[in-house]
Amino acid sequence: MDNNDIREIIQQNIKKKSHFSDRVMPKFFLFMALISVVITFGIVYTLIFDSIKFFSQVPIREVFSTNLSPLSREPSFGFLPLLNGTFLTTIIAMLVAVPVGMAAAIYLSQFASPRLRKVLKPVLEVLAGIPTIVYGFFAYSFVTPLLMRLIPSLGAKNVLSPGIVMGIMIIPMVASLSEDAMNAVPTIMKEGAMGLGSTRLETTTKVIIPASISGIVASIVLAVSRAIGETMIVTIASGSSKNFTFDITQSMQTMTAYIVEFTSGDAGSGTVGYYSLYAVGLILFVFTLGMNLIAQHIARKYREEY
Amino acid sequence: MIDIDQYITKYVYDVKGLNLWYGDNQALKDINMHVMENEITAIIGPSGCGKSTFVKTLNRMIENVPIVKTEGEILYNGRNIFSSKMKVEELRTRVGMVFQKPNPFPKSIYENVVYGPKIHGVKDKKTLMEIAEQSLRGAALWDEVKDRLNDNAYGLSGGQQQRLCIARTMAVSPEVILMDEPTSALDPVATMRIEELMEDLKKEYTVIIVTHNMQQAARISDKTAFFLSGELIEFDKTNKIFANPSDKRTEDYITGRFG
Amino acid sequence: MRDRNTEDFVFEEEVYSMNEKIKKPVKSQVTFNKNRISRRIFLNNSAKHLFSLSTVFAMVVLGILLYQIVSGSIGWLDWQFLTSNLSIFPEKAGIKGAIIGTLFLMMIVIPVTLVLGVATAIYLEEYANEGRIQRLIKINISNLASVPSVIFGLLGLTVFSRMLSLGSSILAGGLTMSLLVLPIVVVAAQEALRSVPGFLREASYGMGADKWTTIWRVVLPVSIPGILTGAILAISRAIGETAPLVVLGIPTLIMKIPSGIMDDFTVMPIQIYYWTLDTVLTPEYAYLASATIVVLLVTLFVLNSVAIIIRNKFQKTF
Structure with a gap:
């Protein structure tokens, strides 16, 4: 076949070619991409729409009370017990996750040899990949009985055990995000400190951590957001008691556990109890979204520094 | 009948008052x-x-940079390439391009060569095979790869990869081949093979080659254009440019006083 | 360096060997207080051990967790357990229904997330211009990823179960789960597309290919390993996720094996959840939960290994 023939065929084909794909594809992909935005608006819309129904029937004073008894003859919807339960489990989780996660991050990024890191990082990844239901089972059937030996007054359902296990679950997240932040510190700064005779510890505390503090803080904020939204561990191990108490050996309900209890129970559509789900969901959503936005804001600031 | 083309000088490209900006x-x-x-x-x-920018303007590849603005005319066989009647697909099949770094697709050797014909609607297997053989022969690669057409192109050496890219360009039967420093990533032996190949290419195609290597320009080209800070300083027969440049700056560059 | 006494040698080893670039210790006028230095080194070493202990802690917990679960499952996890229907009698109960339910769920989740996720990534990486819409979508994806899974359950409950009357069917569960894991696929696909070298696109455009042809024939084939890796991670997340499905109101005891996407179903995590809750009444349920967890973890492990193999095999052709 001659060159001219090929050229002729190809030029004919190009002339015939409709520019359909060039016109349609960008619109098609834009449409598909916008679906994710629609989902978000769907979430916000359903939450707000049904929350309004709740707040129009329940006085705001009642919402901020400590009396939560949605299924009693005279239901009361005070959310403070839920906020309290969420708050306490989150604090316990952070008390575990932040020190251990940070220490692991420092160890991995500053002290561990590359070979050791190759072993340790996958372990953390495995820990991060375990489904939360497994942690829930672990908290309920292992950690709680173990803690009972130390604290005899501990209830079979309590806040302490799921808090600790949730903290363990979040360790990999804090560790890997903080490690990323520490690794982002320019080597030249580290070398500067070491060159002046600082030990690794001094370099870490005086140079690395101050330089990566915003990334570290962002990782902690994200961890808090994760703890607030965590569902299965607390549903299984901290139970559904709606008491307002600060005794962490007792059962309490978190916002997430409330949602699970109510939907898997038989709250009929249209009742105040049903709408209370959405009100709790909205509070949860606002909390986690807020945390996430704060974390993004902090993280963006630290990216600009170098 | 008289073929008029025989009697008028034929310009493949006629560039008139071309200005180009990246942003400001x-x-x-x-x-x-x-x-x-x-x-x-x-x-x-x-x-x-601006030499690389210039060749990339000739097939409008430069438009992939979003902030580029052009002014002036480039006539390709008498047609302005910037006019709306000129489809960019047509221009780029008529004007093929070989890049600085060999850039075969991570596909088989065969699939690389027939990529152009395939996307432009040539479906017949026999025709495609014919095109593949012809192009690979044209790029002096056929004998080396004929037994392993289905192997991945990244198994070839750098020089072979670059000749494969030339074959790929030839597969759509372009009229012009643009080459943007095609040998700068290759060793001397591979460079020599490509330079030998250029002699043959010339019979079928018009070739425009950007090179940072003055000996290369002197060895292979008929005409040479010398660019400096975005300006075309001198454009003449290669012999003339290298033996007796008319501009002082050309002479300085050729004699190695700067650059 | 060599002719100093041992204590000083330790000091230099600590400080200078960490940095290849600084070869010679700078001569300094400062007289080092040896006690101070050894205290600093002591602090440094203790801290190092403390930090490594916390990393070890994570490993120990992982070990205990796996040991507990595996030892609980011994004697219960057998072929009969995998192939039997649910039963209220622990000795007879099996998770055939949950396994089939998981497979059915994946039949919805895989196509939906792949199509939506890859398309979104293609838009963001290939078609979108820097601008408001692109920013909106990007911010949206990253925030969607942080929404608690139980909220996705509420969305699914409202939109799929009630508004579209899909109830607690496989379709409703699958769609809900797809939305949950969508951000994972989008982000992975974006990274995969971004990693396709510019010179390949250039080669294609240079042949006169239009944008879509270039994406379809060059960019997508090259980024498939990356996309697949992300998809597998998304699938493993969906397989292990419980909360959204619980919120959809999946019944506690489903004896029937699902046969179509409109059927009610159960999956392994749900089964673990219900058995764990009921250990108060029937302690043997804890063993069933353990056995199910082992099956779940093995599944996830296999999936993740496949993802790692794909990632390593196709890494860096260029």
């Missing part, structure tokens, strides 16, 4: 030059002089 930065300043059929035109100049 003017990269080409009032370029006027022409390219003759079946000649090798070399474009030389220090790095950053």
Whole structure:
């Protein structure tokens, strides 16, 4: 076949070619991409729409009370017990996750040899990949009985055990995000400190951590957001008691556990109890979204520094 | 009947008053030059002089940079390449391009060569095979790869990869082949093979080659254009440019006083 | 360096060997207080051990967790357990229904997330211009990823179960789960597309290919390993996720094996959840939960290994 023939065929084909794909594809992909935005608006819309129904029937004073008894003859919807339960489990989780996660991050990024890191990082990844239901089972059937030996007054359902296990679950997240932040510190700064005779510890505390503090803080904020939204561990191990108490050996309900209890129970559509789900969901959503936005804001600031 | 084309000088490219900006930065300043059929035109100049920008403008590849603005005309066989009637697909099949770094697709050797014909609607297996053989022979690669057409192209050496890219370009039967420093990533032996190949290419195609290597320009080209800071300083027969440049700056560059 | 006494040698080893670039200790006028230095080194070493202990802690917990679960499952996890229907009698109960339910769920989740996720990534990486819409979508994806899974359950409950009357069917569960894991696929696909070298696109455009042809024939084939890796991670997340499905109101005891996407179903995590809750009444349920967890973890492990193999095999052709 001659060159001219090929050229002729190809030029004919190009002339015939409709520019359909060039016109349609960008619109098609834009449409598909916008679906994710629609989902978000769907979430916000359903939450707000049904929350309004709740707040129009329940006085705001009642919402901020400590009396939560949605299924009693005279239901009361005070959310403070839920906020309290969420708050306490989150604090316990952070008390575990932040020190251990940070220490692991420092160890991995500053002290561990590359070979050791190759072993340790996958372990953390495995820990991060375990489904939360497994942690829930672990908290309920292992950690709680173990803690009972130390604290005899501990209830079979309590806040302490799921808090600790949730903290363990979040360790990999804090560790890997903080490690990323520490690794982002320019080597030249580290070398500067070491060159002046600082030990690794001094370099870490005086140079690395101050330089990566915003990334570290962002990782902690994200961890808090994760703890607030965590569902299965607390549903299984901290139970559904709606008491307002600060005794962490007792059962309490978190916002997430409330949602699970109510939907898997038989709250009929249209009742105040049903709408209370959405009100709790909205509070949860606002909390986690807020945390996430704060974390993004902090993280963006630290990216600009170098 | 008289073929008029025989009697008029045929310009493949006729560049008239071309200006080009990257944002506010003017990269080409009032370029006027022409390219003759079946000649090798070399474009030389220090790095950053706009020579690469210039060849990428000739097949409108430069438009992939979003902030580029052009002004002036480039006539390709008498048709303005910037006019709306000129489809960019047509221009780029008529004007093929070989890049600085060999850039075969991570597919088989065969699939690389027939990529162009395939996307432009040639479906017949026999025709495609014919095109593949012809192009690979044209790029002096056939004997080396004929037994392993289905192997991945990345198994080839750098020089072979670059000849494969030349074959791929030839597969759509272009009229012009643009080469943007095609040997700068290759060793001397591979470079020599490609330079030998250029002699043959010239019979079928018009070749425009950007090179930072003055010896290369002197060895292979018929005409040479010298660019400096976005301006076309001198454009003449290669012999003339290297033996007796008319501009002081050309002479300085060729004798190695800068660049 | 060599002719100093041992204590000083330790000091230099600590400080200078960490940095190849600084070869010679700078001569300094400062007289080092040896006690101070050894205290600093002591602090440094203790801290190092403390930090490594916390990393070890994570490993120990992982070990205990796996040991507990595996030892609980011994004697219960057998072929009969995998192939039997649910039963209220622990000795007879099996998770055939949950396994089939998981497979059915994946039949919805895989196509939906792949199509939506890859398309979104293609838009963001290939078609979108820097601008408001692109920013909106990007911010949206990253925030969607942080929404608690139980909220996705509420969305699914409202939109799929009630508004579209899909109830607690496989379709409703699958769609809900797809939305949950969508951000994972989008982000992975974006990274995969971004990693396709510019010179390949250039080669294609240079042949006169239009944008879509270039994406379809060059960019997508090259980024498939990356996309697949992300998809597998998304699938493993969906397989292990419980909360959204619980919120959809999946019944506690489903004896029937699902046969179509409109059927009610159960999956392994749900089964673990219900058995764990009921250990108060029937302690043997804890063993069933353990056995199910082992099956779940093995599944996830296999999936993740496949993802790692794909990632390593196709890494860096260029």
